[in-house]
Amino acid sequence: MAALIEIERLTKRFGAFTAVDDVSFSVDRGEVVGFLGPNGAGKSTTMKMLAGFVTPSAGTARICGKDVVDDPVAAKRSLGYLPEGAPTYPEMTVTAFLKFVARIRGYRGIEAGERVEDAMDLTQLQGVRLQPIETLSKGFKRRVGLAQALLHDPPVLVLDEPTDGLDPNQKHEVRELIRRMAPDKAILISTHILEEVDAVCTRAIIIAHGKVLADSPPSALAKPGKSLEQVFRDLTARPAEAA
Template identity: 80%
Template sequence: MIEIEGLTKRFGAFTAVDGVSFSVDKGEVVGFLGPNGAGKSTTMRMLAGFMTPSAGTARIGGHDVTDDAVAARRQLGYLPEGAPTYPEMTVSAFLGFCGRVRGFRGKDLDARIAAAMERTQLEGVRLQPIETLSKGFKRRVGLAQALLHNPPVLVLDEPTDGLDPNQKHEVRSLIQQMAPEKAIIISTHILEEVQAVCTRAIIIARGRLIVDQAPDELAARGPDLDTVFRTLTMGDAA
């Protein structure tokens, strides 16, 4: 469902992403890890079609994100870093706007909004302006818009950022429920999240992919997964 080959992004003399390659199949939940500045968000923005690669290719459902961008985006639900919205809109108005942009109308649109709000537990704030919501609720609005069209591929940048422990558990449970029918990439700094919901862990550092393993294989490198992560990303990993 997701194919990335030699993906590279340069900003002048600085290479933010350097020849990254991996694929994600239906039923996989991939944890995408790395220190700040490693290239995680840049990779996800290129995959989502928000940033043009300097080299390499990315495909979603067989559609090139550059050459066949509209078809690729139809297959994708994307929660970007910061979950940008129109803050003056209410939650229901924003989701309605997102649904109409995707071509939904009438009862179909209403049903999709209701289902997305139920999944992300937004019914209680549906008529509130987004700018009045907490960071955690704003994150859930971003997640709801990513789920509106029931896409086969989800790319989620820090999906539990700003959520309290109960909300984190709810989002992780939702991801586990959706996982069998989707290909999912989660960018996260939370190693516990990778162990809880991911079938694979990909680590990048200095723009390069250095690890692609199952979480239990990564944990087998040492008794403390956090120590393993820090060693891999700060040292010269083989």
């Protein structure tokens, strides 16, 4: 059976600058893959191409077998995407925004209401359900973004910094949620928090200068006498020519 996420020789150029350079990897159901790299490494650009928000210069990406360029609507039906910054409509209340997302996803009536309630329960938003999103803290805004990604129970999740802005308790709750969902989904998480990789990820992909430098279970990346953090620093500190 094909992987739920397939990325083949994905490349993105902005003029003379190559942001993502011939990247290939796949993610199977049951895998949680940590996508690691310093700022400007190409993580978010890769995720935006996978989510259909940026068109690749070369290569291809598929979600559940559907090409994100040739069949974008079908690909997005199977995708829950939490982008960097989690843009929303700030004047809407949490409930109104999630109902709007449910309608876009094609849900109506009782089913739409149930989807919204389930998403709020998963992300613990019931206490702020009637507040305008613009009045929420950064952590709650992040949870609203996560709720919209989970609302249609997709088989693929692409999460860009899912715990950004959360306090330690909220980070623990989101990590536990990811663990619970993991057996039934393929999950790709961009993060700069290495403890998060150890906590929830079955694999870690390290990218720098637009190229994949390592792809292994977190425990296999650590060398004798070196932590994952030290290995990450060693790999990503290399100049672009060496990478």
